[in-house]
Amino acid sequence: MTGFFHETAFYGSDDDFLALVVPFLEEGLRAGEAALVACTGTNTTLLRGALGRDAAVMYLPAADQYARPSDAIATYRELFHEHTDAGARQMRVVGDVPHPGMGASWNWWARYEVAANRAFADFPVWGLCPYDTRTTPADVLADVVRIHPNIATATGGHEANPGFREGHPCPAQTPDSLERGRPLLELVNPTPAAVREAVGAAITALALTEDNAHDVVYAASEVVTNGLTHGVAPVRVRLWADSSRVVMAVTDQGPGPSDPLAGLLPTTATRSAGLGLWILHRTCDYVSMGRDEDGFTVRVSVGGTA
Known part of the structure; x- marks a missing residue:
């Protein structure tokens, strides 16, 4: 296989999970292929018990591997480079991608699933993303079908997915729970300075770490700069907070980046919106982007739990 073979599968019980994943990994191990697993603790325990070959499989803690989409992409690319440089001709990866049923916001993880098709295209990788129908919301399952080119069946088949839609738009943003209250700060067309x-004055009394406070101020400056430079005025900034978490929404009237995956993929650019957005995706606890009737909005959350 050359390039990235991106596949999803659905299961409704632990036995169904094992029936899908164990043969997939065993086939690769018999062929001498590298095997990586980044699953939840429950699924990792199931696989360890069924495979019994810990030395042959690289297990990555899902909480670490899937902390942020941009981090997940960067880590996987490093691992894929290491394996191919060492002579690997094929790799198999199984990962439990976060979603609301696992307590994670979906917008940026849906964007991650779309970005994977491009981010890993240079590597001989077969990636399987299984989703548990017991915990995954119906709207997320529908998105999963539309953004995976291939699908594994319960009978052991691996087929082109008829539900795949190239260029399918990422799901709409969901306003943060803090946005139900009155903004702590609201500005229109402010300069970055x-x-x-x-923002620095507004968050002074909050119980943020020094790093988190820096991330909030940097995010505000970067998103406003992008809105003023690449968007269409007016640029509206709103900020909400509780004692330890900040949510900020920056809205302009432009269409947003031409690349819907901006911020998720590594960039070597030194002067572009893509570089700043990529830094945001590596430092903030959540970043979503999208356009609705109010305009194009970038939302960021820093600190606490979204």
């Missing part, structure tokens, strides 16, 4: 000063 003004927004840095205003």
